[in-house]
Amino acid sequence: MSEAQEKQIRVANGWQSQILTRITSMAALAEWVKSAGGGAGQEAPAPPGAAALDEGISRHLNAARRIAQAGRRGGARRAAQVESALANLQAADELLLRRAPIDYVKGRLPDIHSDVCKYLDEHDPRRIRVETLVRFRASGDPPLTEEHRELVIVAVAAAHSHSRQVYAQARSFQSLILASAAALTLLALLLGLWGVRSPTDLALCFNPDQKIVCPTNETRFEAANPVPPGTDVDEVVSAQAGAGDIFLVEFVGLLAAAVSGSASLRKVSGTSTPYHLPLWLALIKLPTGALTAVLGLMLMRGGFVPGLTALDNSPQILAWAVIFGAGQQLVTGIVDRQAHSVLNNVSGKPHGESQRPAVE
Incomplete structure (x- = not known):
């Protein structure tokens, strides 16, 4: 993190500080994934389309940073500003799940499971499949596959979409x-x-x-x-x-x-x-x-x-x-x-x- 970015985080208010910190963390993680190729902790061939995914992650993180660093606003305008920055962060997170090694997805499963349970209904088939996957993983079943990765990404995207709807409802109520x-x-x-x-x-x-x-x-x-x-x-x-x-x-x-x-x-x-x-x-x-x-x-x-x-x-x-x-x-x-x-x-x-x- 550059000195200018550190200063920006220090002078930001609550939500700006959280978003800027999250952007810095995800940018470092994306850089590690890019340098590690397709492996976990070692050099390996990059998966197909990796360059496009890296570019998409960088574009979304830069957009979120520009929005968070914009002038402070009040009321509904500030809420819309937060929602826009959050949407870009979530999009970058979804691309990172697709770009990162499968072991990264495995490590994120508890966090993903928590978010899915918060935002998806108990009858939602995407939540059901994620909870089934978590139970199977707990019982020592075979490791995660690319099919499992797609299942997790779909569920995460649905949870993110619902969370943005919740933010929009709160802004409308305010x-x-x-x-x-x-x-x-x-x-x-x-x-x-x-x-x-x-x-x-x-x-x-x-x-x-x-x-x-x-x-x-x-x-x-x-x-x-x-x-x-x-x-x-x-x-x-x-x-x-x-x-x-x-x-x-x-x-x-x-x-x-x-x-x-x-x-x-x-x-x-x-x-x-x-x-x-x-x-x-x-x-x-x-x-x-x-x-x-x-x-x-x-x-x-x-x-x-x-x-x-x-x-x-x-x-x-x-x-x-x-x-x-x-x-x-x-x-x-x-x-x-x-x-x-x-x-x-x-x-x-x-x-x-x-x-x-x-x-x-």
Whole structure:
């Protein structure tokens, strides 16, 4: 490894460092295979098409290096960058399995078996054949043949293809979370501006015991303007709404969402993947809490909750805003579980069924 490459690895972030290190290792291995010809540890005639395989391995490794050394990007662009580099690394690995001596394939069998079990279904015929081969090897059957090599390469290619699909699904899920967070934030902002522009349209005021109670003020009903005969009392109540009522309730709901959402961090573990789903999930809770606080109080004012249609004072309104804001966890908790499943798939943690022996 050159000094420039060593420096590049040192200054790279997590995923870049992993990919660059893997590229360096595979490049050294490919050079050893090329110099050893077709043998293992000694000079031997190169197999047919070896020059084409060597060129393909080098091309894929160089492509992966260029992608990994490109400028740092964020969000979906960085995820796509990782997926492209990973695809080139996997392609180089498949060519190396075809180019290397059969003893190299034999040494890789446990690693290949693990990857196949992680990414292929227990009923997949390619997984079944690989597991059968591993069992036969454990029982001391004849050594690996070229036919076995082809079987292993096909299974590895299938596992690699499925792993790339998992990465693509994670990137799509992350993009969905980011778009949802942006949309909810915009909705919360527009709702607050609507409350500033037309306070009476979205009044969060109540009328208990001859009082008008709003998030930012309380007024005795007798002190208000007299109610002409036939006038709807709700109109008088709404007229007392303040321009900052909606923003205040949203802010309280946001704080409650931040506190309740922090409890979900206890289940979050660090990840070296390019997907920062826990971070984006924590951010999406904030506008969700702001909106649920406002919507919850609207339901109470509309009589949707029996017995809670007339709050007595402003602190009670804000207290219920806290409850409704924290209640966003009921909604986002479902998304948390889905994100946890997606991260497990990306990190290669096997599901229960993948740990079982393949079914023939």
